[in-house]
Amino acid sequence: MxxxxxxxxxxxxxxxxxxxxxxxxxxxxxxxxxxxxxxxSFHLMKNIMERLxxxxxxxxxxxxxxxxxxDDEENIIIFPYIRPRNMSNRIxxxxxxxxxTHKVFYNTRIYDYxxxxxxxxxxxxxxxxxxxxPFEPDMRRAGLTVFYSHNNLESMQRLINQDVGxxxxxxxxxxxxxxxxxxxxxxxxxxxxxxxxxxxxxxxAPIRNEEAALVISQINHLIEEREFIDQLIKEFFExx
Numbered sequence: 001m002x003x004x005x006x007x008x009x010x011x012x013x014x015x016x017x018x019x020x021x022x023x024x025x026x027x028x029x030x031x032x033x034x035x036x037x038x039x040x041s042f043h044l045m046k047n048i049m050e051r052l053x054x055x056x057x058x059x060x061x062x063x064x065x066x067x068x069x070x071d072d073e074e075n076i077i078i079f080p081y082i083r084p085r086n087m088s089n090r091i092x093x094x095x096x097x098x099x100x101t102h103k104v105f106y107n108t109r110i111y112d113y114x115x116x117x118x119x120x121x122x123x124x125x126x127x128x129x130x131x132x133x134p135f136e137p138d139m140r141r142a143g144l145t146v147f148y149s150h151n152n153l154e155s156m157q158r159l160i161n162q163d164v165g166x167x168x169x170x171x172x173x174x175x176x177x178x179x180x181x182x183x184x185x186x187x188x189x190x191x192x193x194x195x196x197x198x199x200x201x202x203x204x205a206p207i208r209n210e211e212a213a214l215v216i217s218q219i220n221h222l223i224e225e226r227e228f229i230d231q232l233i234k235e236f237f238e239x240x
Contacts, residue, residue, distance in 0.1 A: 021215050023049065023058040024066050024078045030172040031080045031100065031201065034060040040098060040172060041080050041201075043236045044229075051228065052218050066204075073206040077215055081204040094203035094216050095223045098233065101198050102135065103191035105159060105167045105174050116192045119144065119168075128155030128164035135197050139168065153177045160185045168196065175240045 023045050025032040032041035042058075049056040061069070066078045070090055083093065104116055116122065119142040127144045129136050130151050139146055147164050149155045155167045156177040169177070171191070178186050203219060205212035222228050 021049075021054055021211060022074075022076045023056065024069065024076050025058060025060045026063050026066055026078060026080060027060055028080055028082075030170065030176060031098075032060070040233075040236055044097060044232055045079055047232050048219060048222060048229075051222065052215070054215065070204065070206045073209045075209050075211045076205065077212055077219075078204040080201040082199060083202060090207055092205045092207040092213055092216055094205075095220050096200040097203055097219070097223060097229065098201045099195075099198050100201060101171055101195035102168055103171045103174060103196070104194055105156070105169060105178075105189055105191045106165070107159065107162060107188050108190045109188050110162070111165065112190075114192075116194055118194075119196070122166055125165035128152070128158050128167040130155065133169075135168070138197070153180065156186075156189070157181055157183070159189060172240075175237070179240065 025034075025041055025045075027034045028041075030039065032039050037046075045058070046056060066076075067088070069076055070078070070088070073090075079097070081093070087093075104122070106112075106114075114121075119139065123143050123145075125145070126147050127139060128149060129139060129146050130149050133139075133152060136146065147155075147158070149158060152167060152169050152173070155164065155169075156174070158164045159167045160181065160183060167174070174191065178189055203216060205216050207213065
């Protein structure tokens with residue numbers, strides 16, 4: 001009888017981890033794309049939840065819907081979350097899980113000798129970009145000469161053809177563009193070890209939901225150790 005009581009007490013202690021804490025993905029290309037689980041967001045959350053032994057259920061929802069479910073104090077965690085200037089006090093944030101950065105892509109057979117430390121180092125070259133690129137104004141303010149395409153997929157094609165010297169693009173998106181181009185020479189495109197326009201991505205949860213807050217705490221321990229998270233990020237990019 002005592003053994004059965006102990007087992008029951010153990011089950012009660014583990015209840016938050018036996019029932020699903022649902023992960024809500026906010027569609028935000030290229031980090032999370034509805035209908036595509038080959039993304040950095042899905043890769044990170046799937047492996048993190050499995051590491052913590054938490055049942056993994058997920059759903060893709062619009063940002064406003066996710067915020068409503070924060071207000072409803074549901075047992076959810078939300079990713080990727082970009083912290084706004086004015087954040088609700090109902091939201092509990094994790095430590096920074098992933099930092100999105102933009103890279104300078106280049107032809108390794110031509111410019112491998114260059115050392116690029118800032119945007120200003122590119123002033124004497126032609127940069128491929130387009131008017132819809134979110135940091136195109138920063139490029140112009142830095143004095144760069146921009147060759148405009150319809151989008152940065154076209155810019156990448158021009159980079160391979162050596163019509164432009166460099167293309168600046170978010171790392172994941174740039175690698176995806178290259179994978180979509182079926183022409184000889186794309187394997188010669190690399191990027192410099194320079195992180196431009198960093199955007200931290202967090203996990204969010206209702207601050208008043210104890211189960212969700214406990215999950216955030218467990219994830220923060222993994223982030224503090226860092227080795228596990230860094231390995232997951234490395235594995236993601238090795239598959240690109």
